[in-house]
Amino acid sequence: MHKARLLAATHAHPPAPADPPTLNIGCSGWFYWHLRGTFYPTQMPTKEWFAYYSDHFSTVELNAPFYSWPTIGTVEAWRRQAAGRPMVYTVKVxxxxxxxxxxxxxxxxxRDFGYIADLLGxxxxxxxxxxxxxxxxxxxxxxTILAQLDPARRNVIEFRHASWWNDHVYAALEKAGAVFCSCSGPKLPDTLIKTAGDIYVRFHGVQRWYRHDYSVEELTVWAQRIIEARAKRVWVYFNNDFDGYAIKNAxxxxxxxxxG
Incomplete structure (x- = not known):
């Protein structure tokens, strides 16, 4: 990725950021074995899973890059599988x-990881x-974090310690043009924070991570927060993937x- 980024920089200017839809709702990952029979038809080959997912959602948060640095070939595979579909990828760093x-x-x-955005266009x-x-x-x-972010990218920061929910953090992210990731998660402030034109929300669970099945009433509260934020663009991903709750709740x- 490093060599490819440097080579690309010597030949052309990076493409302008894409202009995704106003509302983007999906799941944190789409390939989980426990979704066979709960979301994906039992007899459906796994090679057809992404197409089936994209028939229901137009965005997905890719978690695999967090664990394994993507190669150029990996990113090209993402492009191929989304060809002809209204799909937008969010990539976990x-x-x-x-x-x-x-x-x-x-x-x-x-910077090297950011080159993925140029490849995905x-x-x-x-x-x-x-x-x-x-x-x-x-x-x-x-x-240190904000100094390394490229303002040309859509950068979202997810904190998992409640101490980061403070006015200094909000002001610093707003100045840097970065997005504060609002979280529904155990022992985290249950609120929506807006530091940029876009807002970003991840649903992990309420009392236990990844295992909560959100009720209509709970999601209605969040929906009202999202509406009242009057954001330019909304990103919402469900990471409560236990028993297919993420698919259902999204x-x-x-x-x-x-x-929907």
Whole structure:
């Protein structure tokens, strides 16, 4: 990815950011074995799963890049599978940057990973930078993170420690043009934060991670928050994938907001 980025930079200017739809609702990942028989028809070959998913949702949050740095071939495969479909990918940034190196000396790595957006072109949504839950608020770390972000990208930062929900963080992200990831998660503030034109929400669960089946009433509360935020663009992903709840709840919220 590094060599490809440098080579591309010597030949052409990066393409302008794509202009995705106003409302983007989907799931955090689409390939889970437990979805066979609960979402995907039992006899459907796995090679047909993405097409089936894209018949129901027009965006997906890719979690695999967090665990394994994508190759050029991987990104090209994403492009091929979405060909002819109204699909937008959001890409979770590698744990090498966020969890292992913890943003120490990762400027080039962030640029290299950002090249994925140039390769995806109009299929690109956001980059999701997720911090570990063990990392509390630190003004120095916040400055380090924001200094490495490319403002030409749609950068979303997900904090997992409640101390990051404070006015200094909101102001710093707003100044940098970065998006604060609002979370529905255990022991995290239950509120929607807006620091940019776009807003971004991840649903993980209420009392337990990944296992909560959101009720219509709970999603209606979030739908009202989303409407009242008057965002230029909305990104919502369900990560409560236990028993297929993410699929079910994403469809519910889409219906509530009038997109389903």
């Amino acid at each position: 590698s744990e090498l940057i966020t969890h292992i190196k913890k943003f120490e000396g990762t400027q080039d790595l962030v 109009p299929l690109m949504g956001c980059f999701l930078f997720q911090l570990p839950p063990s990392v509390p608020y630190s003004p120095a770390l916040l400055d 469809a519910m919220l889409s219906h509530i907001l009038g997109s």
